Amino acid sequence: MVRHKSEVIKKFDANLKLIRNADYILLHFTDILGFLRGRTIPLEEVENALTEGVCFDGSSMLGGVNIEESDMIMKPDPTTFTVCPYYFYDKSVASFICDIHKPDGKQFEKDPRHICKKAIDKTLKEGYEPTAAAELEFYLLQKNEKDEIYPVENHLTDKQRYFDIAPGRDVTESYRMDLSNALSTMGITTERMHHEVGSAQNEITFKYSNPLTTADNVMRYKFAAKAVADKKYGWIATFMPKPWFGKAGNGMHVHLGLLDLNTGENSFYDSKGYAHISQKCRYFIGGLLEHAKALCAIVAPSVNSYKRLVPGYEAPVYVAWSKRNRSVLVRIPAFSLGNGKEARIEFRCPDPLCNPYLAYTVIFEAGLDGIRKKIEPGEPVDVNVYHLGDTERNKLGIKVLPKTLKEALEEWKNDEICIHALGNEMAENYAELKMQEWREYELHMPSNTAEVTQWEVQKYLYA
Numbered sequence: 001m002v003r004h005k006s007e008v009i010k011k012f013d014a015n016l017k018l019i020r021n022a023d024y025i026l027l028h029f030t031d032i033l034g035f036l037r038g039r040t041i042p043l044e045e046v047e048n049a050l051t052e053g054v055c056f057d058g059s060s061m062l063g064g065v066n067i068e069e070s071d072m073i074m075k076p077d078p079t080t081f082t083v084c085p086y087y088f089y090d091k092s093v094a095s096f097i098c099d100i101h102k103p104d105g106k107q108f109e110k111d112p113r114h115i116c117k118k119a120i121d122k123t124l125k126e127g128y129e130p131t132a133a134a135e136l137e138f139y140l141l142q143k144n145e146k147d148e149i150y151p152v153e154n155h156l157t158d159k160q161r162y163f164d165i166a167p168g169r170d171v172t173e174s175y176r177m178d179l180s181n182a183l184s185t186m187g188i189t190t191e192r193m194h195h196e197v198g199s200a201q202n203e204i205t206f207k208y209s210n211p212l213t214t215a216d217n218v219m220r221y222k223f224a225a226k227a228v229a230d231k232k233y234g235w236i237a238t239f240m241p242k243p244w245f246g247k248a249g250n251g252m253h254v255h256l257g258l259l260d261l262n263t264g265e266n267s268f269y270d271s272k273g274y275a276h277i278s279q280k281c282r283y284f285i286g287g288l289l290e291h292a293k294a295l296c297a298i299v300a301p302s303v304n305s306y307k308r309l310v311p312g313y314e315a316p317v318y319v320a321w322s323k324r325n326r327s328v329l330v331r332i333p334a335f336s337l338g339n340g341k342e343a344r345i346e347f348r349c350p351d352p353l354c355n356p357y358l359a360y361t362v363i364f365e366a367g368l369d370g371i372r373k374k375i376e377p378g379e380p381v382d383v384n385v386y387h388l389g390d391t392e393r394n395k396l397g398i399k400v401l402p403k404t405l406k407e408a409l410e411e412w413k414n415d416e417i418c419i420h421a422l423g424n425e426m427a428e429n430y431a432e433l434k435m436q437e438w439r440e441y442e443l444h445m446p447s448n449t450a451e452v453t454q455w456e457v458q459k460y461l462y463a
Helices: 013-021 043-052 112-125 173-185 211-233 279-290 292-299 356-373 390-395 405-413 416-422 424-442 454-460
Strands: 024-030 036-042 054-057 071-076 093-101 128-143 149-151 190-195 201-206 236-238 252-260 321-323 330-332 345-347
Touching: 013 043, 024 043, 024 071, 024 112, 024 211, 036 043, 036 054, 036 211, 043 054, 043 071, 093 112, 093 211, 112 128, 112 211, 112 356, 128 211, 128 356, 173 190, 173 201, 173 211, 201 211, 211 236, 211 356, 252 279, 252 356, 279 292, 279 330, 279 345, 279 356, 292 356, 292 405, 292 416, 292 424, 356 416, 405 416, 405 424, 416 424, 424 454
Parallel strands: 024 093, 321 330
Antiparallel strands: 024 036, 054 071, 071 093, 128 149, 128 201, 128 236, 128 252, 190 201, 252 345, 330 345
């Protein structure tokens, strides 16, 4: 096999040998709905891909272009280079995440990654450097001869498995270690991992970064979780928000921070403030609460998402905020008072089916809108909101998140801030695709709307 050298490849320095030893290169991008897409090229084509890009049919991409202007180009971002564990394909495979361009070389305006980049640039111009993290939960499951799904531990009757490490019960510990190793191979730093509440439900937390890199890592995390489960164990890793009625759902809690570029200090920290957060952080929270209902259309993007957002679980339903309280929408995680850099907020309604590039875009825009307009979030609610009656919640002014995807989309259409964050055309395309999804579901809607239908399992299990 001929190995070509070029100035383009040489700039990878330490990665040069890894590139030249690869048999194939995966070129990935994310579509409007958050699905990982791409194509594969042999090593010999990597130089051309890096310099010229690779053409593809943009009209076949959800939210793409019309058929009469279908030619698009995926161009690898050199900073996203990584390698896959050998057993993923039984071959040496490297990977890039791509940006989408038009044939004239201009950036495709509806590329989710490009939209996220623009949002970061806008935040920087306002004097802040955004930071983001994500905690993705997922189930490991199998199918029986009737094509029914069940967790690999097969303890659906268990009420509590959180932090379970009992030998003979937690059969997923080795899997989590293997996934951590795979993520490390792919350049993603694992910070901690554990068994979640549900049977065979897992969470691995990776290191925070800027919103773009974190979104890239979210997509690769899901890719790796599915590959390790399938290739090494013969299991299915599902990020479906609510695979089973009455059991814990899969969330993607996001952590958010802002660094003041003028002072170099954490904009969210104040040693004398409530929960040691600043007034600016309170305004940011105010923006999130103000736009929370509309944000759901992006961060809780599926019919199944609203089977998770129900009372009685740790998934939030009520639009409120507090410190450490997991029954509210926005939580202030505990951190060492002597380490103000750790001050951050946790937004708890997103789930793993969201497009992370679009999610971070609208979340930060909503929070910054709160800072610009000095939107007060109201008083923190330091009690379990689920234990409050309707009268008590009304007195506190606590609103409720949308109960269905359709309701969320109605809120979305009336929120100019969120729409502006994505751009009118992108926002309209997204809403149209999601309303089509809702209409499909209506044909299968059960009398008990909390029930998880077979239609949902077929549509979201592998998403």
